[in-house]
Amino acid sequence: MSRASDQAYARIRAHVLSGAVKPKEQLTEDQLAQITGFSRTPVREAVRRLEDELLLVRSESKRLFVADWSRDDIEEMFTLRQMLECHAAERAARRLTAAQVADLEAVNRTLREAIEQPEPDVARFLEANRRFHDAVLDAAHSPRLGQMLGRLVEAPVVLRTARSYSLDDLRQSARDHDELIAAFAARDPEWARAVMGSHLRRAFHTFAKTVGPATGNADGEV
Amino acid sequence: MSRASDQAYARIRAHVLSGAVKPKEQLTEDQLAQITGFSRTPVREAVRRLEDELLLVRSESKRLFVADWSRDDIEEMFTLRQMLECHAAERAARRLTAAQVADLEAVNRTLREAIEQPEPDVARFLEANRRFHDAVLDAAHSPRLGQMLGRLVEAPVVLRTARSYSLDDLRQSARDHDELIAAFAARDPEWARAVMGSHLRRAFHTFAKTVGPATGNADGEV
DNA sequence: TGAACCAGTATTGTATACAAAATGCCCGCG
DNA sequence: CGCGGGCATTTTGTATACAATACTGGTTCA
Numbered sequence: 001m002s003r004a005s006d007q008a009y010a011r012i013r014a015h016v017l018s019g020a021v022k023p024k025e026q027l028t029e030d031q032l033a034q035i036t037g038f039s040r041t042p043v044r045e046a047v048r049r050l051e052d053e054l055l056l057v058r059s060e061s062k063r064l065f066v067a068d069w070s071r072d073d074i075e076e077m078f079t080l081r082q083m084l085e086c087h088a089a090e091r092a093a094r095r096l097t098a099a100q101v102a103d104l105e106a107v108n109r110t111l112r113e114a115i116e117q118p119e120p121d122v123a124r125f126l127e128a129n130r131r132f133h134d135a136v137l138d139a140a141h142s143p144r145l146g147q148m149l150g151r152l153v154e155a156p157v158v159l160r161t162a163r164s165y166s167l168d169d170l171r172q173s174a175r176d177h178d179e180l181i182a183a184f185a186a187r188d189p190e191w192a193r194a195v196m197g198s199h200l201r202r203a204f205h206t207f208a209k210t211v212g213p214a215t216g217n218a219d220g221e222v
Numbered sequence: 223m224s225r226a227s228d229q230a231y232a233r234i235r236a237h238v239l240s241g242a243v244k245p246k247e248q249l250t251e252d253q254l255a256q257i258t259g260f261s262r263t264p265v266r267e268a269v270r271r272l273e274d275e276l277l278l279v280r281s282e283s284k285r286l287f288v289a290d291w292s293r294d295d296i297e298e299m300f301t302l303r304q305m306l307e308c309h310a311a312e313r314a315a316r317r318l319t320a321a322q323v324a325d326l327e328a329v330n331r332t333l334r335e336a337i338e339q340p341e342p343d344v345a346r347f348l349e350a351n352r353r354f355h356d357a358v359l360d361a362a363h364s365p366r367l368g369q370m371l372g373r374l375v376e377a378p379v380v381l382r383t384a385r386s387y388s389l390d391d392l393r394q395s396a397r398d399h400d401e402l403i404a405a406f407a408a409r410d411p412e413w414a415r416a417v418m419g420s421h422l423r424r425a426f427h428t429f430a431k432t433v434g435p436a437t438g439n440a441d442g443e444v
Numbered sequence: 445t446g447a448a449c450c451a452g453t454a455t456t457g458t459a460t461a462c463a464a465a466a467t468g469c470c471c472g473c474g
Numbered sequence: 475c476g477c478g479g480g481c482a483t484t485t486t487g488t489a490t491a492c493a494a495t496a497c498t499g500g501t502t503c504a
Contacts, residue, residue, distance in 0.1 A: 004488065028454080042488065045487095052369075054366065061455095062496085076365075076366060080366055144298060144374070227458090250486085252486095261459045262458095263458050263460090283486090
């Protein structure tokens with residue numbers, strides 16, 4: 001991750017997420033080259049990755065813009081993530097070793113420590129949460145699933161929204177993880193799938209409350 | 223699709239699928255530039271797309287190889303495709319207009335004509351089949367779903383295996399499409415999902431018969 | 445007035461040269 | 475004979491110049 005294109009990727013992503021450029025605004029490769037300090041070649045590589053994640057989009061004539069996601073887009077992302085990650089949980093339940101289950105328990109302990117203290121450490125929570133889900137995905141042992149979920153989870157909605165979680169929400173996440181671990185220990189794929197499903201679906205509704213009700217039409221941009 | 227990188231993509235893809243290079247063989251960007259007649263810049267763009275489709279893979283040190291898919295890899299692809307396309311069928315059932323249903327009927331008529339003649343035209347069947355599934359995906363109106371399925375369906379397994387379908391298999395496909403259309407006309411998402419599921423799962427088993435039984439371990443390369 | 449065209453500019457696409465990194469080979473040493 | 479170090483070669487990564495394409499604004503003509 002030390003190649004120029006990787007750094008360019010990280011910097012452009014941060015730049016967009018910081019809000020310095022707004023949705024639907026145009027970006028040019030030259031601009032991004034100046035901002036990142038690299039030439040257009042690695043910038044193009046980075047931009048292509050960000051296009052894959054749909055953080056940037058191109059017009060029909062190949063001009064580059066910051067994507068603006070509608071509420072429906074975001075619901076779609078949550079739904080797809082749920083579908084894929086439920087599948088991952090089911091596969092993981094069939095494959096996880098006792099040692100891997102123990103690892104998950106350790107990660108979830110860390111996650112709890114991050115929130116069960118005077119001043120909850122949301123960043124640490126998010127990091128532990130990411131590791132937890134990564135471990136499940138890893139155990140599913142399905143490279144294409146990993147690739148697809150990577151694009152969805154990278155999606156910055158998760159980061160933006162996590163800030164709005166209440167302490168109760170975070171605690172419920174930890175409990176969900178506990179139950180998931182129980183399902184894994186019991187080697188029960190259906191249980192694992194169901195827990196993962198409700199875990200992620202609740203996350204969506206927590207998010208939806210902060211954004212506003214469903215629209216059905218095309219407004220409700222974020 | 224007339225840019226150099228697009229042509230390079232098509233040529234490299236054809237070159238690999240032709241079997242001129244075998245799985246696990248190394249390719250270099252220079253080689254591919256010579257083969258395609260373009261410079262390395264568009265070749266690198268094309269190679270990245272083929273990496274996304276997992277037709278090409280890179281070693282940990284960034285050297286480029288032709289992927290070799292195990293039977294488990296292929297089963298995974300079929301499973302993921304089934305999962306995603308069932309979801310697409312469900313969404314389509316909620317959204318398809320009467321005109322779109324009529325279009326699907328027309329496409330399926332074409333598909334039948336291709337096989338119900340003295341000398342079945344498999345290429346025409348495949349083309350109609352692709353259009354049918356594309357129309358369903360379109361109606362699902364979910365860009366990320368489309369992106370993901372695109373990568374899976376592009377995967378050449380489908381093409382390689384379709385040749386081994388018997389006439390009965392092709393006829394069954396047409397009947398599946400009929401039932402799917404009925405489900406759409408009835409606006410019944412669950413029905414549509416179920417039909418799509420059995421349609422694709424049968425395709426997997428038809429394929430599996432030609433390749434051999436499940437392995438469980440890592441052999442069974444194709 | 446307004447629509448079509450033309451030139452100038454902005455932006456993306458491609459080729460090429462060079463830099464960095466990895467691999468493999470060969471030689472010396474134990 | 476084995477094996478470790480280092481140079482030569484291969485291969486990928488980056489910068490830059492140029493080509494092709496798309497946009498913008500203004501001008502002309504009906």
